[in-house]
Amino acid sequence: MELNYEFMADTFFKLFHALPVTLSITFVALLAATPIAFLLALARIKKIKYLQLPIKLYISLVRGVPMIVQILVIYSLLPSLLNYLFKELNISYNIFDLNTIWYAYIIFTLSTCAMLTEVFRSALQSIDRGQLEAGYSVGMSTWRIYLRIIIPQALVVALPSLCNITVSIIKNTSLVFMMAVKDITAVGKIAASYGYNYIEAYIDVFVVYIIICSVVQILFNVLEKSFGRFRQRVLSN
Amino acid sequence: MLKVTNIKKAFKDNKVLKGVDIEVNKGDVVVILGVSGSGKTTLLRCINFLEKADSGQLDFDEQHIDYAKVTDKEINAIRKKTAFVFQNYNLFNNKTALENVTEGLIYGRNVPQSEAVSLAKKALDKVGLSERYDYYPSQLSGGQQQRVGIARAIAIEPEVILFDEPTSALDPELIGEVLGVIKKLAEEGKTMVIVTHEMQFAKEVATHAIFMDDGVIVEQGKPEKIFTNPEEERTRKFLRRILPESEYII
Amino acid sequence: MRPFEPHLIPDFMLDILPYLSVTLGVTLATVIFGCVLGGIIAYLKLYGNKLQRLLANAYTYSMRCTPSIILLFIVFYGLPKFLIEMFDYDINDFNRAFFVIITFTLLFAANISEIMRAAYIAVDRGQYEAAVSVGMSSWQAHYRIVFPQAAVIALPNFGNSLLNLLKEGSLAYTVGLVDLLGAGELIVARAYGASALEVYIAVGLIYYGIAVALEKICLHLEERFSPQKIVKV
Numbered sequence: 001m002e003l004n005y006e007f008m009a010d011t012f013f014k015l016f017h018a019l020p021v022t023l024s025i026t027f028v029a030l031l032a033a034t035p036i037a038f039l040l041a042l043a044r045i046k047k048i049k050y051l052q053l054p055i056k057l058y059i060s061l062v063r064g065v066p067m068i069v070q071i072l073v074i075y076s077l078l079p080s081l082l083n084y085l086f087k088e089l090n091i092s093y094n095i096f097d098l099n100t101i102w103y104a105y106i107i108f109t110l111s112t113c114a115m116l117t118e119v120f121r122s123a124l125q126s127i128d129r130g131q132l133e134a135g136y137s138v139g140m141s142t143w144r145i146y147l148r149i150i151i152p153q154a155l156v157v158a159l160p161s162l163c164n165i166t167v168s169i170i171k172n173t174s175l176v177f178m179m180a181v182k183d184i185t186a187v188g189k190i191a192a193s194y195g196y197n198y199i200e201a202y203i204d205v206f207v208v209y210i211i212i213c214s215v216v217q218i219l220f221n222v223l224e225k226s227f228g229r230f231r232q233r234v235l236s237n
Numbered sequence: 238m239l240k241v242t243n244i245k246k247a248f249k250d251n252k253v254l255k256g257v258d259i260e261v262n263k264g265d266v267v268v269i270l271g272v273s274g275s276g277k278t279t280l281l282r283c284i285n286f287l288e289k290a291d292s293g294q295l296d297f298d299e300q301h302i303d304y305a306k307v308t309d310k311e312i313n314a315i316r317k318k319t320a321f322v323f324q325n326y327n328l329f330n331n332k333t334a335l336e337n338v339t340e341g342l343i344y345g346r347n348v349p350q351s352e353a354v355s356l357a358k359k360a361l362d363k364v365g366l367s368e369r370y371d372y373y374p375s376q377l378s379g380g381q382q383q384r385v386g387i388a389r390a391i392a393i394e395p396e397v398i399l400f401d402e403p404t405s406a407l408d409p410e411l412i413g414e415v416l417g418v419i420k421k422l423a424e425e426g427k428t429m430v431i432v433t434h435e436m437q438f439a440k441e442v443a444t445h446a447i448f449m450d451d452g453v454i455v456e457q458g459k460p461e462k463i464f465t466n467p468e469e470e471r472t473r474k475f476l477r478r479i480l481p482e483s484e485y486i487i
Numbered sequence: 488m489r490p491f492e493p494h495l496i497p498d499f500m501l502d503i504l505p506y507l508s509v510t511l512g513v514t515l516a517t518v519i520f521g522c523v524l525g526g527i528i529a530y531l532k533l534y535g536n537k538l539q540r541l542l543a544n545a546y547t548y549s550m551r552c553t554p555s556i557i558l559l560f561i562v563f564y565g566l567p568k569f570l571i572e573m574f575d576y577d578i579n580d581f582n583r584a585f586f587v588i589i590t591f592t593l594l595f596a597a598n599i600s601e602i603m604r605a606a607y608i609a610v611d612r613g614q615y616e617a618a619v620s621v622g623m624s625s626w627q628a629h630y631r632i633v634f635p636q637a638a639v640i641a642l643p644n645f646g647n648s649l650l651n652l653l654k655e656g657s658l659a660y661t662v663g664l665v666d667l668l669g670a671g672e673l674i675v676a677r678a679y680g681a682s683a684l685e686v687y688i689a690v691g692l693i694y695y696g697i698a699v700a701l702e703k704i705c706l707h708l709e710e711r712f713s714p715q716k717i718v719k720v
Contacts, residue, residue: 134321141344
């Protein structure tokens with residue numbers, strides 16, 4: 001099969017210009033979702049009464065509804081809702097001028113938050129209660145024990161899942177072209193339809209995603225090695 | 238120094254402590270004996286508020302505490318005067334042996350970093366772990382881990398150390414090294430309350446022995462009396478069952 | 488703002504629901520083909536020679552890193568061109584479902600091969616040895632003793648993968664398959680974008696219903712087949 005290699009090489013580098021978009025959505029989602037997810041996880045663990053059901057429902061909705069449908073629902077809801085609110089509140093900002101990447105940030109933060117809540121919950125619960133008790137027994141305060149003992153250990157437990165979540169966010173960002181956000185896939189799509197070089201363009205995109213995900217996985221491996229030092233058994237001499 | 242009066246504790250319908258009194262004076266080594274489920278571990282945990290007793294009183298030096306309405310501040314005050322050695326060590330898994338000891342000094346007792354390190358080294362030296370400062374718990378044997386646990390407890394210089402079955406999670410060949418360390422502390426006159434199943438050891442270190450069964454104290458007194466000439470039938474039955482097994486060498 | 492009209496949602500759901508058969512049909516075909524291909528890949532990972540193992544692992548890895556939609560586009564646009572140029576065989580007017588099933592078979596097989604491999608390894612080697620020691624053939628030992636135990640171990644992960652497949656399958660509408668979401672898009676298009684929100688919510692609710700049902704079924708199966716239960720009976 002004849003492929004247009006010149007086009008492929010050209011497009012390949014063009015795609016990297018869109019890398020910041022893909023990565024920024026991933027980072028914003030992870031950073032914004034982490035603190036909220038941590039609090040929600042604590043609420044689940046402490047079994048805070050009126051929060052249990054809403055959190056469970058939220059998580060199962062995010063788990064059960066396809067990402068593309070989540071995007072379509074929120075993207076058809078948010079702009080007009082915000083527009084309406086701004087008018088009511090006499091804010092003169094025209095919401096339709098807003099860069100649509102903001103909707104991507106919101107949607108991905110919402111879905112990431114649900115995934116992280118479950119990961120944090122199970123990671124925190126995997127830490128033996130004895131660690132907390134030992135902290136108490138030497139007079140440490142609860143939040144100090146969490147900060148210095150429990151969270152560092154839970155983080156190491158959570159790292160493999162965090163890696164999976166990060167990879168799946170990156171993969172899911174390929175859907176933001178639906179909202180006219182120009183991520184890697186969107187750029188590839190535009191290049192593809194320009195001159196009908198579909199296969200070449202999408203193979204490029206395919207390779208770029210493999211590269212990004214590989215880098216992410218390598219980074220997480222490094223993190224796991226350095227944070228997880230305490231778990232490595234070295235023969236004592 | 239430490240006096241617990243009429244302490245009661247139930248887990249749901251299961252009454253684990255049905256009104257227990259104990260008194261510990263400075264320099265005492267109190268040994269608590271009894272079968273599993275007799276309430277001895279719960280009693281120890283209630284003294285350090287790892288378990289919250291339902292009712293009863295605790296007097297520690299000048300401080301008087303009612304278990305039913307204890308505040309966080311009071312709990313903290315007691316924990317600052319006590320230390321706890323756990324059955325399964327409960328070392329901080331993400332900290333080295335040295336950090337395990339300094340952690341409580343720095344963040345529980347507000348000792349400055351450099352001083353904490355030198356105190357911690359002294360404590361680890363005392364339990365024979367001068368070579369293991371920078372080892373993580375996962376790199377230590379059970380006996381070594383428990384000795385770090387003891388170092389962590391003595392480093393904060395508590396008025397009383399509470400031992401909850403310190404050797405019951407250990408392989409038989411590692412029990413001796415841990416009991417040896419505790420014995421040394423007893424000889425130095427440290428005040429300790431020890432829950433244990435090691436009868437021979439208990440006989441050797443105790444200044445006072447308590448036998449518990451079914452949530453109450455059945456009998457207590459001088460160890461030589463409790464071990465050799467108990468008054469209560471329940472105590473006798475317990476000793477008959479357990480003594481032949483406890484032939485070990487420290 | 489156009490008023491939100493939630494009372495339309497049930498009607499839309501009823502309009503869309505008939506297309507559940509398309510979604511489920513595509514999913515079922517994918518699961519069947521995916522399990523066959525996944526089984527082969529798992530076998531290569533476990534017993535293949537060095538090159539086969541490398542290829543099998545590389546395949547799984549690259550599928551894990553690929554967004555479904557990209558693979559779908561590659562298959563949808565690339566496969567017809569490839570077949571025409573190489574074999575002069577035209578599949579351009581094949582049903583869209585054909586491309587969707589191929590795409591998700593490729594993805595699902597990678598996933599399932601990893602699950603199969605892990606579950607197979609998790610069954611204690613002694614089980615096989617015991618079976619052979621009482622005179623079973625190697626095939627019998629696998630078929631009667633090892634595979635049933637591996638299946639129970641694989642069940643939770645299999646359920647997860649199946650749910651993912653169902654959800655990712657909704658991307659099929661981007662190549663023009665009229666499944667649940669495709670039917671929804673048609674309604675939206677026909678009304679020139681009006682009621683889009685209500686339609687998408689209707690689609691979301693149907694998917695949510697399937698997901699909840701799937702989860703219940705998986706939990707039930709897990710309980711039914713967990714070893715502890717078997718001991719008790």
